[in-house]
Amino acid sequence: MAPNSKLNAKRKAQRESTKPAKPRTERHTLEHDKPLAISSIPFELQQLLLNIFRNAFAERLSSDFGPLLQEVKGHLYNRDFATAFGKTEYLEAYAARWSPSRALGYLELFWDLKEQFWRIEETDALDGERSKSRKVVCLGGGAGAEIVALGGLQKIMSDPDAASEGRGNDRKMEIVAIDMADWSLVVENLGKHLTAAPTLSKYASAAAKAANVPLINREDITMSFHQHDILETTTPEISTHLAEANLVTLLFTLNELYTTSLPSTQKFLLHLTSLLQRGALLFVVDSPGSYSSVTLNGAEKKYPMQWLLDHTLLKQANGNQGVRGQDEVPRWEKLKEDGSRWFRLDERLRYPIELENMRMQLHLYRRL
Secondary structure (H helix, E strand, C coil): CCCCCCHHHHHHHHHHCCCCCCCCCCCCCCCCCCCCCCCCCCHHHHHHHHHHHHHHCCCCCCCCHHHHHHHHHHHHHCCCHHHHCCCHHHHHHHHHHHHHHHHHHHHHHHHHCHHHHCHHHHHHHHCCCCCCEEEEEEECCCCCHHHHHHHHHHHHHHCHHHHHCCCCCCCEEEEEEEECCCCHHHHHHHHHHHCCCCCCCCCCCHHHHHHCCCCCCHHHEEEEEEECCCCCCCCHHHHHHHHHCCEEEEECCHHHHHHHCHHHHHHHHHHHHHHCCCCCEEEEEECCCCEEEEEECCEEEEEEHHHHHHHHHHHHCCCECCECCCCCCCCEEEEEEEEEEEECCCCCCCCCCCCCCEEEEEEEEEEC
């Protein structure tokens, strides 16, 4: 699953299988790109997040990274997913290559949608209670982009200046990543670099040493990983995590789930509906123009991913656990959607290899 981890990665490999890694970050532009607004995320924080990946995968991003990445792309291109995601070095190469730019793009989305996200706290107030932590479950989040993005969000919300502006955060964050492949070492490595000060040269000045602090304090964030196929039977442990979640993300994952098995994906979304608490959010991001094939009465027809998602959540998820009846009760409301949105990397950012801009669609739902 990250991006289920498989089919979406294969599509990237098809586009890039002949393009060598470059020695530094370059802005990736297309002739049909439209002008974009400047990112709402401070440049300094964006570079710090890229540094998290650079430091976490320093060994992989060495001079021999190009051949290793080409191996991964070759296995993905040949649909040999068991091999592509079967070795730690391949998983690290994948995370070092595709997750950094996604982390920056996701952080911008999280921050731009903060008003919708923080309605969770309003629900707590109505219930007469306020949880000490905010729980986010990232389905297909093993490659780490969501984790680093949420770490950046926690950093912004914990900033003293944010508190003075009335948007501060006194809540902890718990992140649970769930994925098919065993990304445990990747998640652990990124978590360590998020919550530990970077290693400095022994020649660093006293001022540099004094200013060298972790991006996030250990007590402000916790991270865990669970290897599980969500299209299979959901375990009690996974169900508990989902039931406690304030936010569930499906970032560049849902369309690949639909491609794997549309009936199983619909079944899972309805099961998710039955598990989530009132006020919980479901955030879906995917490639724009994503379609999935549905066979009805022996004839195959393609439907846009967003149509399938709306149909499942806004029409099917009525009554008792998704069973339509005479007394239909709406279970979801749609808070936000955007069929085509760009995130463009700041050309000043630096990273050992080339990264890419992102174009995506997004959909945000709230459990009623």
